[in-house]
Amino acid sequence: MGIVIAVISGKGGVGKTTATANLGLGIALNGKKCVVVDFDIGQRNLDMILGLENRVVYDMVQVMDGDANIKQALIKSKVSPNLYFLAASQTKDKSVLSSNKVEKLITDLKEKFDFVILDSPAGIESGFEHTIEFADAAIIVVNPEVSSIRDADRAIGILDSKSAKVKNGEEVLKWLIINRIVADMVESGEMLKSEDILDILDIKLIGKIPEDKGVIDASNQGKPVVLDKKSIAGQAYTRISGRLCGQKIDMQNVEISDSGLFKRIAGIFR
Amino acid sequence: MFSFFNFGKKKSASVAKDRLTIAIMSDRDRTNGYPFMDEMKAEIMDVVQKYVGVRGVEIRKEIDGEIEALAIDVELDKNA
Numbered sequence: 001m002g003i004v005i006a007v008i009s010g011k012g013g014v015g016k017t018t019a020t021a022n023l024g025l026g027i028a029l030n031g032k033k034c035v036v037v038d039f040d041i042g043q044r045n046l047d048m049i050l051g052l053e054n055r056v057v058y059d060m061v062q063v064m065d066g067d068a069n070i071k072q073a074l075i076k077s078k079v080s081p082n083l084y085f086l087a088a089s090q091t092k093d094k095s096v097l098s099s100n101k102v103e104k105l106i107t108d109l110k111e112k113f114d115f116v117i118l119d120s121p122a123g124i125e126s127g128f129e130h131t132i133e134f135a136d137a138a139i140i141v142v143n144p145e146v147s148s149i150r151d152a153d154r155a156i157g158i159l160d161s162k163s164a165k166v167k168n169g170e171e172v173l174k175w176l177i178i179n180r181i182v183a184d185m186v187e188s189g190e191m192l193k194s195e196d197i198l199d200i201l202d203i204k205l206i207g208k209i210p211e212d213k214g215v216i217d218a219s220n221q222g223k224p225v226v227l228d229k230k231s232i233a234g235q236a237y238t239r240i241s242g243r244l245c246g247q248k249i250d251m252q253n254v255e256i257s258d259s260g261l262f263k264r265i266a267g268i269f270r
Numbered sequence: 271m272f273s274f275f276n277f278g279k280k281k282s283a284s285v286a287k288d289r290l291t292i293a294i295m296s297d298r299d300r301t302n303g304y305p306f307m308d309e310m311k312a313e314i315m316d317v318v319q320k321y322v323g324v325r326g327v328e329i330r331k332e333i334d335g336e337i338e339a340l341a342i343d344v345e346l347d348k349n350a
Contacts, residue, residue: 145286146286146290149290149294150290150293150294150297157298186283189282190281192283193283196283199287200287200290200291200294
């Protein structure tokens with residue numbers, strides 16, 4: 001029986017879909033069977049990030065409605081035999097999801113995969129609620145920026161009130177990813193430090209991702225940045241994926257820039 | 271040199287932290303509403319249940335400027 005992880009944010013555009021794709025692939029590269037599901041009905045994007053947009057035949061709504069079976073709809077990744085993808089429907093009608101159907105889909109996927117990762121739509125409307133309802137854990141993605149953090153707090157609040165696990169008196173696991181950290185700005189006091197963000201949101205950190213041009217380059221090509229061994233964001237996703245697979249990997253301080261690090265080392269010899 | 275220019279001026283990250291702390295505290299107050307929310311939910315559920323099947327009740331406190339309101343959603347159970 002696999003674990004179901006919803007990737008959520010509150011505000012849009014913080015890197016949720018990128019995180020979903022990279023964590024899914026990172027986990028698959030660790031040898032675990034993983035499926036990533038795009039729950040952003042009407043705004044299918046995960047297929048592009050994964051480079052699988054031409055392979056989509058059936059989407060998850062067709063599976064839920066019984067118009068296609070799961071085997072037909074699951075798309076195998078080109079880069080890892082352990083990674084599968086289930087596309088969002090491009091329908092404009094967001095009310096196509098219902099709790100019963102979502103629960104059945106997730107139960108089916110849990111039986112087949114070690115990890116089921118759900119890419120949530122932005123905002124805190126019904127699509128979001130359906131994504132979190134049957135999740136065992138949530139990864140909250142924020143940028144070190146006020147609106148993203150505030151909206152994340154609201155999303156966490158809804159997670160705590162709508163999660164089926166919480167309603168059953170259990171705990172839903174919550175992990176924070178701080179994305180797009182600019183080390184220079186943190187050093188000069190122009191960007192919130194990760195400790196401050198953790199203080200405010202009061203949840204557990206699972207990883208920090210530095211700002212990296214490689215992320216856009218990767219999405220241009222449909223090859224998740226986790227494949228790029230030289231990319232600092234890619235390396236951060238590799239570490240987070242390892243942590244999710246139960247490895248003990250120390251948190252790296254991505255909030256020190258190379259020049260800052262140099263100053264610090266220079267300081268030792270002064 | 272850096273500290274010379276910034277002397278006496280608060281760094282924007284610490285301004286952000288202060289503003290966020292306050293905004294989030296007030297957000298949490300509004301969404302959590304009153305301590306008697308759960309009890310009230312249960313009572314509303316009982317009342318509606320006399321007439322029609324109910325799956326759940328959701329109550330939110332909404333504040334829009336001077337106006338405060340309770341938004342109550344009652345989800346019906348079609349099978350009941």
